Amino acid sequence: MLCNGCPPLPRLALAKAGGYAAALMRLIDRYLIREWLFPFAYCLVGFMVLWIAFDLIAELDEFAEAKLSAGEIARYYWITLPEHFFVVVPVALLLSLMYAINQHARHNEFIAIRNAGRGMLRMSSPYLVVGALLSAGLFCSNEYWLPDSLREGAALRSGNAVAEESEAPKAVELPWIADVKFHNSAGSRNWQIPAFNPVESSMSGVGDKPIVISWKWDEDQPKRELMAASALWKDGAWTLYNVRDYQPTEGFPEAHPMKFHQELRIDEFDETPVQIEGELKIAPLFEKRAHKRWSVSLAEIDGYRRLHPEMEKEKKAILDAQYQARLAEPLTCLIVVLIAIPFAAPSGRRNAAVGVASGIVVCLAFFMVQQMSMAFVGQYSAHVAAWTPHALFGGISAWQITRVR
Numbered sequence: 001m002l003c004n005g006c007p008p009l010p011r012l013a014l015a016k017a018g019g020y021a022a023a024l025m026r027l028i029d030r031y032l033i034r035e036w037l038f039p040f041a042y043c044l045v046g047f048m049v050l051w052i053a054f055d056l057i058a059e060l061d062e063f064a065e066a067k068l069s070a071g072e073i074a075r076y077y078w079i080t081l082p083e084h085f086f087v088v089v090p091v092a093l094l095l096s097l098m099y100a101i102n103q104h105a106r107h108n109e110f111i112a113i114r115n116a117g118r119g120m121l122r123m124s125s126p127y128l129v130v131g132a133l134l135s136a137g138l139f140c141s142n143e144y145w146l147p148d149s150l151r152e153g154a155a156l157r158s159g160n161a162v163a164e165e166s167e168a169p170k171a172v173e174l175p176w177i178a179d180v181k182f183h184n185s186a187g188s189r190n191w192q193i194p195a196f197n198p199v200e201s202s203m204s205g206v207g208d209k210p211i212v213i214s215w216k217w218d219e220d221q222p223k224r225e226l227m228a229a230s231a232l233w234k235d236g237a238w239t240l241y242n243v244r245d246y247q248p249t250e251g252f253p254e255a256h257p258m259k260f261h262q263e264l265r266i267d268e269f270d271e272t273p274v275q276i277e278g279e280l281k282i283a284p285l286f287e288k289r290a291h292k293r294w295s296v297s298l299a300e301i302d303g304y305r306r307l308h309p310e311m312e313k314e315k316k317a318i319l320d321a322q323y324q325a326r327l328a329e330p331l332t333c334l335i336v337v338l339i340a341i342p343f344a345a346p347s348g349r350r351n352a353a354v355g356v357a358s359g360i361v362v363c364l365a366f367f368m369v370q371q372m373s374m375a376f377v378g379q380y381s382a383h384v385a386a387w388t389p390h391a392l393f394g395g396i397s398a399w400q401i402t403r404v405r
Contacts, residue, residue, distance in 0.1 A: 028113060029126045036100040036127070043092035051084050052077050066157050080153040082146040085138060086329060093134060094336045094363050097127060098356045101344035110345060120404045124341050131337035139330035143297050147281075151198065176204065182276050185308045189215035191271070201233035201273040211240070213269075226264070233273050240264045275303035286315050298326055317382065324386035325374055332370075335394045339363050342400035366393045 056063075056073070063073055104110050113123055180193040191213050194206035203211050210227040229242035243261040278300030301323050305311075311319070343359030369389045376385075 025118065025122070028123075032100075032104070032123075032126045033130065035103070036096055036130070039099050040092055040096035043096045044088065047088045047092050048081075048084060051088055062157070068157065072156060076153050076156050079149050079156065082141045082149050083153075085141055085146075086332075089134060089138060090332045090336050090363075093131070093333055094340055094360065097337060097340040098344045098359055101127075101341060102356060105345050120341075120345070120401055124337075124345075124401055127337050127341060128334070131334035134333040135330045138333060142326065142330065143299075147297050147300070151277075155199075177280065178206070180276070180280065182271070182279055184271055185310060186306065187215065187270065189213060189269070189271070191276075193276075196276065198273055198277040203228075203231040205229050210244075226266075228264075237265055237267045238269050238271075240266065271307070272303065274300060275307055278303050279307070282319070286318065296322075298323065301326070317380070320382035321374060321385055324382045328386040328390055331390055332367075335366060335390055335397070336363060338394050338397035338401070339366065342397060342404050345401075345404050362393070362397075369393075 056077070063076075068076070110120075110123060114120070176195040176197050178195055180191070180196045182191040182193065183189070184191075191211075193203050193211055194209040195204045197203070205211055205228070210229055211231055213226045213228075214223045216223050225246040226240060227244040227246075228240035231238050231240045233239075240261070241263055243264045245259040245261060245264070247259065278296055281296045281300065282304050301319060304319070339362050340359050343355045343362070366389060369392075373385045373389055
């Protein structure tokens with residue numbers, strides 16, 4: 001006899017059965033991930049080595065010209081690894097998934113799982129979670145790691161020639177960027193920077209060329225100019241050193257009294273080092289009409305927009321398209337998972353190579369549509385260009401997963 005308050009036997013049995021089923025599915029999920037993880041690691045390392053080898057062959061002459069040692073070349077490729085992730089990771093994910101899923105299908109393991117009452121979408125959930133996690137990792141890499149790694153890689157190749165020409169040479173590993181001209185449209189300020197160091201967030205004059213900052217606070221007044229020997233960004237503002245301050249007297253435009261400041265902190269300047277570096281990266285791409293992948297972060301694009309609120313319509317369209325592309329690009333990993341499952345999972349007598357080859361062709365088509373959409377549609381509608389390929393291929397692939405037998 002059951003005790004008072006105890007659940008009836010059928011309900012108790014169902015609860016236990018449900019717990020066993022959940023534990024079984026967790027065990028199956030771990031098994032599926034483990035069987036995929038090793039092929040993925042092999043593919044990732046293999047494709048990365050091949051990619052670096054081809055790049056090394058193409059760049060060998062430039063490395064020799066820069067007089068880089070074997071250790072420095074190895075360090076360069078280690079630093080710039082994130083540059084290759086956006087190609088290598090999706091390809092490695094595709095091939096490893098096609099292999100792992102096809103192996104399960106050949107041994108009828110998916111049939112056994114489905115006979116236990118689990119649908120194809122539930123069986124696919126571990127792979128979808130993997131695709132989502134890799135997409136998040138790719139986004140973080142592109143946003144926070146890639147811009148710095150490209151800068152450090154360029155620094156290793158070019159050395160610190162600019163720093164050696166400075167009036168006060170600095171022992172820095174990264175090169176200074178020479179002759180920077182920066183315009184803040186929102187603040188009507190012009191910067192002429194002989195040497196700019198984005199890593200240390202500092203500026204320096206070179207020889208007899210000081211840092212020159214000029215702006216107007218009133219159209220009826222002449223420009224105010226600051227000439228400084230050096231500058232440093234600290235505590236959220238620029239601090240200038242050895243400053244000659246040409247400040248016109250209000251109401252007397254012809255009077256230009258000069259003041260000297262050994263140290264001058266300017267809190268009203270809102271130009272950050274990130275915005276100045278972003279300007280240097282973004283501005284040349286407008287001239288090339290480049291719709292390729294950019295090495296700028298979303299923060300740098302946002303900073304450029306704030307500094308140039310009234311940019312030309314054509315430039316705004318290009319910038320909007322690239323912004324949306326930066327958001328959509330990491331989701332390539334999730335779309336690859338959706339494409340791979342329906343082509344590799346079906347059981348039957350058909351040749352497995354046909355399904356694998358078909359999946360690879362569809363993925364190649366997805367990559368091509370992505371690039372063509374950004375090149376043509378991106379000039380007119382940023383959201384359509386960036387997200388339509390993902391919605392189209394992802395939606396069709398998700399529908400195909402539900403029809404897998």
